[in-house]
Each structure stands twice: as structure tokens, then as C-alpha cells.
Amino acid sequence: MKTLKILVGLALVIAISAFAIEKVSVESTDGGYTVGDVATDFSLKNIDGKMVSLADYDDAEGFIVIFTCNHCPYSVAYEDRIIALDQKYKTKGYPVIAINPNNPKSYPDDSFDNMIVRAEEKGFTFPYLFDDGQKIYPQYGATKTPHVYILEKTNKGNIVRYIGAIDNNYKDAAAATDKYVEDAVDALLSGKEVPVKETKAIGCSIKA
Amino acid sequence: MTGYRILYVALSLVFCLSCKEEKKNTLTATEVYRNNGIEIPAYDFDGFQPLLNIKDGKVRVINFWATWCKPCVAELPYFEMINKRYPKDQVEVILVSLDLPSNVDGKLIPFVRNQNLESRVLLLDDPDANSWIPKIDKEWSGAIPATIIYKDNKSKFYERSFTYNELEKELSKFDL
Numbered sequence: 001m002k003t004l005k006i007l008v009g010l011a012l013v014i015a016i017s018a019f020a021i022e023k024v025s026v027e028s029t030d031g032g033y034t035v036g037d038v039a040t041d042f043s044l045k046n047i048d049g050k051m052v053s054l055a056d057y058d059d060a061e062g063f064i065v066i067f068t069c070n071h072c073p074y075s076v077a078y079e080d081r082i083i084a085l086d087q088k089y090k091t092k093g094y095p096v097i098a099i100n101p102n103n104p105k106s107y108p109d110d111s112f113d114n115m116i117v118r119a120e121e122k123g124f125t126f127p128y129l130f131d132d133g134q135k136i137y138p139q140y141g142a143t144k145t146p147h148v149y150i151l152e153k154t155n156k157g158n159i160v161r162y163i164g165a166i167d168n169n170y171k172d173a174a175a176a177t178d179k180y181v182e183d184a185v186d187a188l189l190s191g192k193e194v195p196v197k198e199t200k201a202i203g204c205s206i207k208a
Numbered sequence: 209m210t211g212y213r214i215l216y217v218a219l220s221l222v223f224c225l226s227c228k229e230e231k232k233n234t235l236t237a238t239e240v241y242r243n244n245g246i247e248i249p250a251y252d253f254d255g256f257q258p259l260l261n262i263k264d265g266k267v268r269v270i271n272f273w274a275t276w277c278k279p280c281v282a283e284l285p286y287f288e289m290i291n292k293r294y295p296k297d298q299v300e301v302i303l304v305s306l307d308l309p310s311n312v313d314g315k316l317i318p319f320v321r322n323q324n325l326e327s328r329v330l331l332l333d334d335p336d337a338n339s340w341i342p343k344i345d346k347e348w349s350g351a352i353p354a355t356i357i358y359k360d361n362k363s364k365f366y367e368r369s370f371t372y373n374e375l376e377k378e379l380s381k382f383d384l
Binding site for chain 1: 274276277278306308309311335336341342348349350352353
């Protein structure tokens with residue numbers, strides 16, 4: 001009887017282990033901020049040649065920091081939506097700050113000169129900063145473009161309130177049913193908790 | 209004797225459950241792009257997902273890439289070599305393009321033709337990425353290149369680039 005119990009037990013172990021999926025994540029790229037962290041300020045060169053810091057914005061209540069670039073089709077697909085976000089929220093205290101994190105040696109399209117060209121073509125209404133030496137994006141933990149960090153200005157610093165995508169349809173703004181960034185900023189403006197704090201999106205890898 | 213009967217039932221239960229998983233290996237494409245002899249089927253995530261769950265003893269190497277992604281394009285030849293060098297019934301390489309559908313005719317198909325890609329290429333066209341990225345791996349940020357290697361119930365996910373040797377080393381962990 002004892003042998004029997006052992007055998008049945010063994011069969012169960014086999015049964016269970018056969019269905020346990022061995023999922024191992026290797027080399028996860030994180031590091032960087034999670035929601036609730038204080039985000040670093042920076043001093044980065046804007047396309048007009050001036051240095052821009054978050055501290056320059058006395059009247060801001062927070063920031064929509066977007067890592068984006070010229071060469072990435074996903075970024076390009078979102079350009080008009082990024083402009084619309086800036087137009088909608090700058091006057092309410094949440095300006096867009098766009099940062100190009102890419103090394104132009106890997107992506108010549110993302111050189112500082114080409115940033116100026118693209119910003120003019122599209123009529124960017126927000127600063128488009130160059131992360132010279134690629135020092136800021138790793139601190140934020142941005143892995144791809146576009147990658148959004150919404151910061152709320154508090155007396156403890158700029159606190160990360162949202163990390164992720166702009167909305168849930170990169171192909172078609174009109175078909176997007178969840179506007180993550182708008183929902184987050186609207187919540188912050190009315191003193192509520194951000195409903196969706198983190199989302200995932202396909203984007204162009206920053207590390208080249 | 210009853211003991212052995214219970215054991216028999218327990219074991220056959222295990223086998224029955226595993227045969228049930230075999231059923232569906234055909235995927236339903238939402239669209240098929242055809243151009244110059246190249247044919248690329250497009251799937252939404254629901255249509256694509258069964259491909260991550262085929263339990264037939266074959267190792268599947270599923271690489272997420274796009275023509276605009278430089279590190280992806282750089283590692284494609286290694287995936288092609290894997291596809292060429294291993295017997296078809298043991299290893300299958302599947303190149304899952306995340307190019308925008310509007311770029312399939314202009315960029316993806318010409319790329320597949322010019323590079324003479326022999327691995328299976330398909331398009332994953334599902335714009336609600338936040339809903340399906342965590343279903344592929346909950347650690348995946350959504351950056352590409354990314355790769356899944358799986359065989360039956362063993363699966364590994366990689367958000368990184370590969371060299372040929374690194375790929376072979378990972379493959380060797382799947383007892384071919």
C-alpha cells in the first residue's frame with residue numbers, strides 16, 4: 001500500500017511538472033523608474049540651441065516627457081498625437097517635453113540637425129531635446145520610442161505617475177479606445193489617482 | 209491490484225491531457241499580402257497566439273523584428289542560418305514582423321525578397337499592443353528585437369540581440 005501511495009504521488013508529480021511552463025526571463029532590461037519614483041531633472045539642448053531643464057518651467061504642474069525620435073515609424077505615427085497632447089495640456093500646466101535618446105552614430109536620421117528639420121516639417125510646439133551622450137534615457141529606463149513618462153511636480157520633486165504608451169492604437173488615433181496619457185493627465189489635474197499607471201507598447205529599441 | 213489501476217488511470221489522464229493540446233496548428237490570417245511571388249500572412253494576436261503553443265516536440269524560434277529596427281536586421285542572418293542548418297522537423301524559425309501594415313508592400317516584401325529570407329515570415333498586426341505584449345512575456349517592455357524559443361512546455365523569452373553562437377547555445381538547452 002505504501003508503494004502504491006508513492007507511485008500515485010509520483011504520477012501526480014509527473015502530471016504537474018508536465019504542465020508547468022518553464023518560463024525564464026533572461027536579461028531583462030529594466031533599471032530605471034517605476035511609478036512613484038522621483039525623476040531626475042536634466043539640462044539638454046533643444047532644437048533652438050538653448051538648454052532646457054524641467055526647473056525652467058515655473059508654472060508647470062507636471063510634465064509629459066516623451067522619448068521619441070525621427071527614424072522610428074511608431075514615433076512618426078504618433079507625431080500628430082504628441083502635438084495635440086502639447087496643445088491640449090500645455091496651457092493646463094502639463095507641457096510635452098520630447099527627448100531624442102538615440103545615438104546618431106547608429107541612426108543618422110536622429111542627428112541633432114535632422115531633429116531640427118523634422119520639428120520644422122511637423123511644426124512641433126514643444127521642446128525637442130537631444131540626449132547628447134545618451135545619459136538621461138537610461139536613468140528613466142526608457143527602452144524604446146515612443147516611451148512616455150508623466151511627471152507630477154511636488155515639493156519632493158517630479159514624481160513619476162505614468163509610464164508607457166500614448167494610447168492603445170499606434171496605427172490609427174481615431175480607433176484608439178484607451179487614451180492612457182490623456183486619462184492620466186486628466187486624473188492628475190483633478191487631483192485623482194491615475195487610472196492606468198503602466199502600459200506596454202511596441203517601439204523602436206533605443207539601444208542600438 | 210486496485211493500486212495499479214489507480215496508477216494507470218492517473219497516467220492515462222496525463223497522456224490524454226497532452227493529446228488534447230495537439231489539435232490546432234493552423235492559424236487564421238486576417239489578411240494575406242502578396243507581391244512579386246512573396247506571400248505574407250497577417251494575424252491579430254488571437255490568430256497568432258496558437259503558434260506559441262504547439263506541442264509536437266519541435267523547437268520553435270520566434271523572432272519579433274521589423275525592417276526599421278537596426279539591431280533586428282543585424283541579427284536576422286543568424287536566425288536564417290539556424291533555419292538552414294537544423295533539420296526542418298526539429299527546428300523551425302518564424303520571423304514575426306511588426307512593421308506597420310502600410311509598409312508591407314513598400315518595405316517588408318522588398319526586404320524579404322532582397323535578403324532572400326527563407327524562414328517563415330508573418331506579420332503581427334494588432335495595434336492594441338498593451339493587451340498582448342504581457343501575454344507573450346510579462347517582463348517584455350515591447351522593445352524589439354525579442355525572441356521566444358520553445359519546445360512543448362519549455363519556453364524561454366529574450367529581450368535582447370543574438371549572435372549566431374549565442375543562438376546555438378540557447379538552442380542547445382532545448383535538448384535537440
